[in-house]
Amino acid sequence: MAKNYEQLSKDIVKYVGGTENVISLFHCATRLRFKVKNTGAVDKENLSQLSGVIKVLESGGQIQVVIGNHVADVCEAVFQNTGLKREAEAGTEESGGKQNLLNTFMDTISGIFAPMLGAMSGAGMLKALLILLTTLNVLKPEMGTYRILQAAGDGVFTFLPIILAVTAAKKFKANTYVAMGVAAALVYPDLTAAFSAGESLTFLKIPVVLVSYTSSVIPIIISVYLLSKLEKALNKAMPEMVRGFLVPLVSLMVVVPLTYLVIGPVADTAGKLLASGYTGLVGLNPVIAGGILGLIWPAAVMFGVHWGFVPIVMNNIATYGRDTLFVITGPNNMAQAGATLGVFLKSRNKEVKEIAGPSALSAVLAGITEPAIYGVTLRFKKPFFIGAVFSGIAGAIVAAAGTGAPTLLGTSLLSLPGYIGTGFVGFLIACAIAYFGSAIVTYLFGYSDDMLPKKKEGTSSAAQERASAAAQTEAKDEVLQAPANGKAILLSEVKDEAFAGGVLGQGAAIVPDDGEICAPCDGIVNVMYPTGHAIGIRSHAGAEILIHIGMDTVSLKGEGFDVRVKEGQSVKAGELLVRADLEKIKKAGFDITTPMVVTNMDDYLEIKQEKTGVVRRGENFVACIGK
Numbered sequence: 001m002a003k004n005y006e007q008l009s010k011d012i013v014k015y016v017g018g019t020e021n022v023i024s025l026f027h028c029a030t031r032l033r034f035k036v037k038n039t040g041a042v043d044k045e046n047l048s049q050l051s052g053v054i055k056v057l058e059s060g061g062q063i064q065v066v067i068g069n070h071v072a073d074v075c076e077a078v079f080q081n082t083g084l085k086r087e088a089e090a091g092t093e094e095s096g097g098k099q100n101l102l103n104t105f106m107d108t109i110s111g112i113f114a115p116m117l118g119a120m121s122g123a124g125m126l127k128a129l130l131i132l133l134t135t136l137n138v139l140k141p142e143m144g145t146y147r148i149l150q151a152a153g154d155g156v157f158t159f160l161p162i163i164l165a166v167t168a169a170k171k172f173k174a175n176t177y178v179a180m181g182v183a184a185a186l187v188y189p190d191l192t193a194a195f196s197a198g199e200s201l202t203f204l205k206i207p208v209v210l211v212s213y214t215s216s217v218i219p220i221i222i223s224v225y226l227l228s229k230l231e232k233a234l235n236k237a238m239p240e241m242v243r244g245f246l247v248p249l250v251s252l253m254v255v256v257p258l259t260y261l262v263i264g265p266v267a268d269t270a271g272k273l274l275a276s277g278y279t280g281l282v283g284l285n286p287v288i289a290g291g292i293l294g295l296i297w298p299a300a301v302m303f304g305v306h307w308g309f310v311p312i313v314m315n316n317i318a319t320y321g322r323d324t325l326f327v328i329t330g331p332n333n334m335a336q337a338g339a340t341l342g343v344f345l346k347s348r349n350k351e352v353k354e355i356a357g358p359s360a361l362s363a364v365l366a367g368i369t370e371p372a373i374y375g376v377t378l379r380f381k382k383p384f385f386i387g388a389v390f391s392g393i394a395g396a397i398v399a400a401a402g403t404g405a406p407t408l409l410g411t412s413l414l415s416l417p418g419y420i421g422t423g424f425v426g427f428l429i430a431c432a433i434a435y436f437g438s439a440i441v442t443y444l445f446g447y448s449d450d451m452l453p454k455k456k457e458g459t460s461s462a463a464q465e466r467a468s469a470a471a472q473t474e475a476k477d478e479v480l481q482a483p484a485n486g487k488a489i490l491l492s493e494v495k496d497e498a499f500a501g502g503v504l505g506q507g508a509a510i511v512p513d514d515g516e517i518c519a520p521c522d523g524i525v526n527v528m529y530p531t532g533h534a535i536g537i538r539s540h541a542g543a544e545i546l547i548h549i550g551m552d553t554v555s556l557k558g559e560g561f562d563v564r565v566k567e568g569q570s571v572k573a574g575e576l577l578v579r580a581d582l583e584k585i586k587k588a589g590f591d592i593t594t595p596m597v598v599t600n601m602d603d604y605l606e607i608k609q610e611k612t613g614v615v616r617r618g619e620n621f622v623a624c625i626g627k
């Protein structure tokens with residue numbers, strides 16, 4: 001691996017409840033997807049604070065840890081460094097309770113399709129490249145080079161049932177090789193040729209309705225599910241000494257004919273109805289349908305429910321030879337990339353630029369939007385909604401143009417050739433509007449460096465240093481006032497290693513006599529924790545100040561804290577910030593010592609405490625000497 005993720009992998013498993021809480025783990029393009037026994041044992045707060053973790057979600061019955069482009073390396077590190085098995089053997093009954101129907105469906109779909117995403121994406125991109133090369137007359141369909149590369153790209157989709165058999169068998173806990181045998185029977189050349197020739201076949205004098213199973217999705221998934229149940233029953237009924245050959249024998253003899261006779265025709269009919277229902281909806285009013293689908297797609301990606309549309313997309317390709325659903329939603333990638341680019345261009349904050357730049361590039365070049373969404377646009381909210389609006393506008397244009405794609409493609413600059421054909425110009429226009437429109441509107445109206453994210457308790461010194469980087473003013477000499485009445489003590493006397501050691505910044509602390517915590521200077525409230533236990537202020541002179549009311553008081557979840565200001569509000573020295581119920585805090589067993597530290601201490605030559613002992617609000621308390 002290019003980077004050592006040993007500690008990160010250990011911390012991730014620790015905060016998801018340890019290896020004993022993990023039923024299974026796999027990854028998709030950007031996320032580690034944990035299925036756990038007890039979601040209550042997952043420490044989402046600390047998990048989301050890990051350096052290298054963009055976001056933590058609970059969706060589709062999974063704990064999804066968004067990593068970004070390095071997810072494969074992190075996943076491999078988890079298996080190497082934590083003792084977690086690659087194939088967890090725990091049964092679904094250990095999952096800690098029943099899931100609702102939607103979560104079960106999403107968990108099943110993502111579990112089947114996510115592991116094969118790399119192969120499908122690679123094959124789709126190869127097919128797009130071949131379209132470009134033939135359009136430019138670099139290659140011709142009759143050339144051997146073209147035919148071999150076409151086999152590499154199209155083979156994945158032609159024999160998709162075999163790949164799905166593997167992932168479905170793992171999901172349903174069926175015999176993988178028997179499942180592959182069922183899938184191979186569905187794409188067997190003789191029966192495929194019989195379908196193409198329109199032959200009439202019977203099985204034990206029962207008429208067989210032949211359908212095309214190449215590139216199909218639904219029949220094999222249902223067949224493997226049936227296989228898993230049949231194998232379970234046969235293993236219970238048969239003597240152990242004959243299970244090794246009789247169970248596979250009976251399974252193949254039952255499941256393959258049953259698929260040809262019942263499952264395949266029914267699933268094929270259902271798939272066609274699903275496909276025709278979607279195309280009918282788009283045909284009824286393509287502009288409205290495309291606009292709504294494009295508008296809601298960012299939220300679908302955010303919650304991971306976009307997996308539920310994959311069977312429809314694959315069925316569209318198998319039924320019509322092209323798909324329009326993912327094509328309509330494709331410009332969303334460009335919209336989120338553009339919004340992220342707008343943030344990158346507007347921000348002067350080093351941390352924001354370090355995240356936004358690579359995320360914008362990843363989204364526009366590779367079509368991977370999760371880092372852009374979770375790391376940037378959703379973080380600041382306005383860029384996310386701006387991107388969603390332009391995604392809706394672009395979706396309406398694409399639907400009106402009737403653009404389609406012959407394969408599963410993630411929209412990016414590199415995959416644009418895959419859309420050459422009907423509506424291609426309209427698709428390019430839609431992508432351009434989504435990208436540049438989102439970038440321009442975000443730059444002008446959707447972002448400013450005052451939109452700072454809320455910081456969580458327990459962040460590392462590196463996170464605190466990144467927070468201090470938000471200051472746009474050069475630090476100047478300044479004397480900060482005492483924020484409360486009480487007894488002033490040295491920071492080293494605080495019973496917390498992070499504060500006492502100066503890891504979070506330099507300053508002083510007060511054991512308050514009353515609960516009125518006031519502003520130590522004129523400035524702007526740049527962080528206001530919802531729990532009210534901590535406040536961040538940026539002074540007009542450039543100091544980044546953190547006031548932390550009590551130790552570990554975040555655990556009170558806001559109880560005993562009456563917040564009087566909001567994030568982004570300008571305050572004057574002495575203005576009331578929070579009224580804390582000190583007696584309630586003490587009765588709950590928490591230390592009320594209140595540190596006040598300057599987090600951007602590297603911007604100063606010296607930060608020194610002006611007074612110890614009895615101190616009153618408004619008195620000189622901490623001096624900041626600028627460089």
